[in-house]
Amino acid sequence: MSGRERRASIRCPIGLYPRQEEEIARLTQAINRTRTAAEKAPWAQELMEAVDVLLACERYDEGSMDCRLCRNFSELRRKTAALVVKAGHLDDRRRS
Numbered sequence: 001m002s003g004r005e006r007r008a009s010i011r012c013p014i015g016l017y018p019r020q021e022e023e024i025a026r027l028t029q030a031i032n033r034t035r036t037a038a039e040k041a042p043w044a045q046e047l048m049e050a051v052d053v054l055l056a057c058e059r060y061d062e063g064s065m066d067c068r069l070c071r072n073f074s075e076l077r078r079k080t081a082a083l084v085v086k087a088g089h090l091d092d093r094r095r096s
Contacts, residue, residue, distance in 0.1 A: 010066045023050045041088025044081040051078045
């Protein structure tokens, strides 16, 4: 990354987003390393739990762009993880 490029970041007033983002990134990598939906499902379940921490933030401020971005990204991640979990259950049934 050059000196001119900046990473986009969400500025969380209570520091919750950066703490959870580390865990979310770790879980996303674990999901991406696995091959089958059934293998991905447990990691996706953990990802949903990590995202739920952000969605439950008591300091959410609708007037803050950072809070809205955090909420929107978290909702999208949760929906995606839920689809992976569902696919994992379908994969399990197909193999049975």
